[in-house]
Amino acid sequence: MTAHLRTALTDLVGIEHPIVQTGMGWVAGPSLVAATAAAGGLGILASATMTFAELEAAIAKTKAHTSKPFGVNLRADATDAAERIDLLIRTKVAVASFALAPKQDLIAKLKDAGVVVIPSVGAAKHAVKVASWGADAVIVQGGEGGGHTGPVATTLLLPSVLDAVDIPVVAAGGFFDGRGLAAALAYGAAGVAMGTRFLLTQESTVPDAVKQEYLSRQLHDTVVSLKVDGMPHRVLNTELVQRLEHSGRWRGLAAALANAARFQKMTGMKWSTLVRDGLAMRKTAGLSWSQAVMAANTPMLLRAGLVEGNTRAGVLAAGQVTGIIEDLPTCQELIDRIVTDAVARIQAVGALADRANSAAGNSE
Template sequence: MTAHLRTALTDLVGIEHPIVQAGMGWVAGPGLVSATAQAGGLGILASATMTLAELEAAIAKTKARTAKPFGVNIRADAADARERMDLLIREKVAVASFALAPDRDLIARLKDAGVVVIPSIGAAKHAVKVASWGADAVIVQGGEGGGHTGPVATTLLLPSVLDAVDIPVVAAGGFFDGRGLAAALSYGAAGIAMGTRFLLTQESAVPDAVKQEYLRRQLQDTVVSVKVDGMPHRVLNTELVQRLEQSGRWRGLTAALGNAARFKSMTGMKWSTMVRDGLAMRKTKDLTWSQVVMAANTPMLLRAGLVDGDTRAGVLAAGQVTGIIDDLPTCKELIDRIIADAVARIDALCALRDKKQSAALRRE
């Protein structure tokens, strides 16, 4: 029988275990999300790399595989963000997750429809802002995490956010086992979110050869690069990344424009839509135009590695935990053992307290 840990997150979302599978572009599809949900965690579909029609199909596939709660990650600055939110409301998706904070009106619109709103944030001040706007919870990712990340480690960022807000806080960045979950709960978090650890499961659609590339890596084998898309991005340190790091500004911009054209062709997006998205990114993230253009690199470079399996031509987003992970369990095996280990760790800590109390009583 699987142990359980009841937290503010499990109560809020209606899941069995306080474990979230992050919405990773090209990785978090219906198979991984439904497997996570069936195992008792919260799976989150990544929609940034999907058209609206593809997202609708992905939600339908996920609902066909599980009746348990799951979420969808949305870019709040996307040109069709409101249409995507309408879809979530219509399909009664349990959770709306955001990489960029939605505004007050969007949060209210989702909450009025019964959708739980959980933005991802990277600083205490951002958590305070979204909490004041009505967000139900936040995911806070420390610098150890993969993909776009900040400079502050989880061990410092997490308590700073916990001290700043009174809504549930989910810790991300550097988590992969029960020890991490027990530690996060002891800080006061309501659960943990993991990306790389779920990427390296059997239900992950990432090609096996790419998974083996991750498993071969050591703790020092990731790097935070700004040459991928103009923003700090933690990835595996590959030959391609090394070339990008050594490339000049104009070479990077030229490659980005080419990738933007390929992404447009693949998704059927109009140039006008991509320009509107770029304008929104520039406004919300305070980016230069060169950074906006470079951001076009991300979808295609990640797709080459995570979908096509071309580790030489693609970029592989990775948290530092890739250097300590050594297996490919099913989602159920992973979640069950994390919960069992966390419960054992918590029980051991309680036993330490009891021993000290007993010794004090004997001295009296």
């Protein structure tokens, strides 16, 4: 029987274990999310790469495979964000997570409907802001994490956020085993969130050949690139990434426009919608025009690698933990062993304190 760790996160969401599977674009679909939920963790669907109809179908499919709580990751700056929030409320999704902070009124609407709101943040000041707006918890990702990331390591970013807010804080960036969970809890976090570790599970729909590419890499084999979409993006260091790194600005913009056309054709979105989303992203994230255009690269470059398995034409978002992961367990096996190991680590540390107290008592 798997041990349990009760934290503010498990109480808040109603899950068994303080482990979150992040909403990775093209990866976090119904199969992975349902498996994570069934194993007692919090699975989060990635909706940024889904049309509204696809998200609606994904929620229904996930609910068909599990009755346990799960979440949906949303883009707060999406033009149809309000409609997607209504969908979450209507279908009784347990958690709404956000990559960019949602407006205060959207948080209030979700909370009034009983939906737990957990934005992701990259700095203590952002955690303070969303906490003041009513967010129930935050996920804080250090620079070790994959995808869009910041420059500060988890070991420094996490305590800075914990000191700044009094809502539950979930640690992300560099976590993959029980040692990490025990360490995060020791810092004062309410749990851990993992992306790359869940990408490398049996229920992940990433092609097997791509998973093997990840498993073959070492700790030094990721790079933070600005050439993928104009923002710091941690990815596997591939030939394509190296070409992007050495490409000129205009070539990057041309590629971004071409990828935007491919994304528009694939999703059926109107050009006016894509333009409005780009304008919203530019305003919300403070991007330049060239960065906003380059952001069109992300969905298609990630899709080529993570869905189509074309590592020559696609980008593979990856946390630094890629270099230390060696297997492809089921979500159940992964969560069970992380929690079991974390409990053992916590008990071992407690035994150190007991021995110290005993020794002090004997010396008196």
